[in-house]
Amino acid sequence: MKRPPARLRLVADRDEPLLGFLVRRGGVGEELARAAIARGGAFVRGRRVPDPTIPLHVGDRVELALQAQDVSPLGRDRVLHLDEQVLAVDKPAGVAAQQDLAGGPALPDLCSALLRELGEGQSQALLVHRLDRGTTGVTVLARTRRAQAALLLEFRAHRVRKEYRALVSPPPSGDEGVNDSSVGSRPALTRWRVVERYASAALIAALPETGRTHQIRLHLRDLGCPLLGDKANGGEVILTRPSGARHDFSRPMLHALSLGLRHPAGFEMNVEAPLPPDFEAARAFLGAAR
Numbered sequence: 180m181k182r183p184p185a186r187l188r189l190v191a192d193r194d195e196p197l198l199g200f201l202v203r204r205g206g207v208g209e210e211l212a213r214a215a216i217a218r219g220g221a222f223v224r225g226r227r228v229p230d231p232t233i234p235l236h237v238g239d240r241v242e243l244a245l246q247a248q249d250v251s252p253l254g255r256d257r258v259l260h261l262d263e264q265v266l267a268v269d270k271p272a273g274v275a276a277q278q279d280l281a282g283g284p285a286l287p288d289l290c291s292a293l294l295r296e297l298g299e300g301q302s303q304a305l306l307v308h309r310l311d312r313g314t315t316g317v318t319v320l321a322r323t324r325r326a327q328a329a330l331l332l333e334f335r336a337h338r339v340r341k342e343y344r345a346l347v348s349p350p351p352s353g354d355e356g357v358n359d360s361s362v363g364s365r366p367a368l369t370r371w372r373v374v375e376r377y378a379s380a381a382l383i384a385a386l387p388e389t390g391r392t393h394q395i396r397l398h399l400r401d402l403g404c405p406l407l408g409d410k411a412n413g414g415e416v417i418l419t420r421p422s423g424a425r426h427d428f429s430r431p432m433l434h435a436l437s438l439g440l441r442h443p444a445g446f447e448m449n450v451e452a453p454l455p456p457d458f459e460a461a462r463a464f465l466g467a468a469r
Contacts, residue, residue: 191239197221198231201243211245219285220244253293259317259450261297264326264443266290266304269452270318272430276309290320308334308390313408316343316435316452321443329443334390340439343385343395344374344454346432346461347404348415350381358398362391369398377465379418380407384436395433406431407461418464426464434458 187205195203201212201221215221216231222242223233235241253268260267268290276286290304305321307330321327333339355372368388375382381404385395396412399405405414408428419425439449454462 186245187241187243189241189243191235191237191241194234194236196231197223197228197233197235197241200235200241205243207245212243215243215245218244253289255293255297258293258297259452260319260448264322265319265330265448266294266322267317267319267438267450268293270310270315270435272313272315272455272457275312276306276318286318287320294322307331308339310435311393311396311431311433313430314433314435315455315458317438317450318435319438319440319450326443330440333440337388338441339390340437340449341387341390341435342437343387344434344436344458345383345385345395345399346380346407346458346465347383347399348380348407348418349404350376350379351383351402351404356402358401360398360401362389362394362397365389365391367391367394367398369395371399371402375462375466380465382462382465396431406433408432420464420467424464424467426461428461429457432458432461 187201189204191200198209198212201207202209205212213231216229219227219229220243221228223235223239225240257268259269270286274286274289287304287306291302294302294304301322303322305324305327307319307321307327310316310318319330321330351373357368357370359368361367366389370386370388372384373381374384387394396406396409400412405412407414408416409431410416414431416428417425434454435452437449437451439447442448
């Protein structure tokens, strides 16, 4: 039996409801299409739509992610901080901050499910900042609208202290520096320093003072030291040692190590997340080549 594709990209050829179009033109069953729409995998003209009956018009671009990302629910060990106003988690790779074209559950949904599992009476989890789908590490969410407003103010005022770890190749020539080139025509600044050097790579501490989309990835690329695994920005996805041993990088090697900010209650809090296993495995591979 032929397996359905992971994603459909179609253009409407007549006016009709979304579900009927997907079944007719996409060649998938109604049950599968309904499940994908309910999961948040349907986009019309680039916007996510949750309603299978939404009318399409000739020329509308339609995308449907039929297979959810293979992401396990967040475990209790992912909780870094929990109180009545704030939840901080160690985000795994493969989880998006918001629903996107790749489909799968978004971080707030996973956090809400985790809060219910923990027996919390209030399971709301609201975004405050975003990490890329492939980036791991500290992510803070608000549990009330008031807490969300307070935390957003901290980020917008650039009062949040953020530190990342990045594996790059080739290594930079210097040991530290600052990149203040704009990102998307908006001011951006990232301080960096070398933590470890390897034969053809380096472990870098990146401290962004602004929070532009893909800021660290772009600033490291501009430095001539793209993230390992960041194919979109020139990063190597495979490294091979003279012995023939090789290591594959399935994602950009970027980890949000720590985050410090003022809690909505007024006190200073600092949250840290350990380096994930794939990051440590990459470090071990690079270290063995020194």
